[in-house]
Amino acid sequence: MTGNAPILELDRLGKVFSADGHSVAALDDVSLAFTRGECHAIVGESGSGKTTLANLVLGLIGATSGEIRFDGATLGRSRTREQKRAIQLVQQNPLSALNPRRSVGASIRLPLDVHDLGRRSERDARVASLLQEVGLEPEHARRSPRGLSGGQRQRIAIARALACEPELLVLDEPTSALDVLVQARVLQLLQRLRQERGLTYLFITHDLAVVRAIADRVSVFQKGRLVETGPVETLFSDPKSAYTRELIGAIPVVTEAEAALRAAIRAGAPVPAGAE
């Protein structure tokens, strides 16, 4: 999978928000490449610029400087239908992401109609198979999202994003609102879908333990700047920046092995490989 041309490239990307004479660089001169088929995590605390990054990639806001390239082509704010289809979003709170007045089936079918995908007569069958792909039943199509659990709703949001046959999924804290047992199942589902469909993930999260479980690469942001990027193993064995060490050092952990790793990182020592 490595050695592939990157599917998404950010080239000296910058975004400045200004109001009343004040301006804030929400994203400052960020260059980053996303390899096809990888799960690339974007990590940072509030105000780090991770949501701004997502909004730029999705074309919801325009960049102040720099360039975004997708499959080699420059992505501006005005995008072709095809470019819009290729990048889809899964949000943190599935209840507010799904229209409560629309049935689950109608929500998943809408992108099929908008992008005119497949034959009209086959679209309901497509909805049913998408529901099964995310671990739900075809019967869920008739239900309202209100009557479903948080985990089921997030599965529906994922099915809707998949309906467009995207190449890149922007996952914005997709499991932060879920209970741990539900989170584990949804992360497993995302892992499986990525392998089966060859998807690329831009996975935004504040939870470094989730990053460890699901990501191949990770980029750490602080106040709009990229402070560290690399393979996930390297980040946890030998974090380069003081900020990354601070972030890992603050995570509440549940096992002795984690506590030992965290203590080593707090002390600033590289963790020997296999010391897990």
Added chain:
Amino acid sequence: MASNTLQKPVLAIRGLRLAFGDRRHPTPVLHGISMHIRPGEKVALVGESGSGKSVTARLAMGLLQDQKRVHVSGSIFFDGIDAAKGGPEIARRRGNRVAMIFQDPTSALNPTFKIRGQFRDVLRSGDRSISNDEADLRAEAALAEVSIPDPKRALDSYAFQLSGGMNQRVMIAMALANRPQLLIADEPGTALDVTVQAQTLNLMHELTEKTGTSVLLISHNLGVVREFADRVYVIYRGRIVEHGTTAQLFNDPRHPYTRALLAAIPKISGGGLPDLPERSPEFESPLIVHEGCGEPTEAFA
């Protein structure tokens, strides 16, 4: 610390049941839970959303009992009264004998009053005769104690002018200002960044050790519980399923539900994701109590 088993508990909950709805078709939420906290102890009640952990905290504060369509039985012994009955007895103790810290400090503070006025109200609930000047002096000292750099300026601010971390410090300072016997912390710092959350927990730990205040920590985060608590109750769908010291529970989890929770949490040391069900009849198996951790039998009140 824990294991001062000779001292009378500060809080003792016995067979607490709670249901919502009309009398003929109530929806049970708590199915008879019992727990206790001794002086100076930090006890966690940990569970997922809908398990009943937050309503337990609200009942202990007397905040639910007076509402309509709320049915409570069992008892909550605190400071010589039965708080399960609700009413003025527990209301009088709120803010001075028992205090609470909430998840989102910015929305827990009143946006229409400056911190100064809110702090005066808190101090006045502990001492009615306190003058404004005296209250301000005590407030400044309390804010300095939680490492707020410029206490005077903080007192003259509205909550929305301060950061989440600052508001959390203000909340902690207010909650402990009257030296309560018991502090109830409901998901403290969950809405904040991890580094700020860690500072919040350290601060709570430090100050409650100093004042000897007992803490009931309500959390869904087992990591936070392991860092903070001396003893832990695990709650699942309105029932306590496991009870032990923090070391017992994390080194030797025995209940299927506790084991599943611990296995399902992603670890920074790696190890991938386990294949676990979201629900299982096994999770409803009976309570497991670790050695030396039973409910006290001595008389209360």
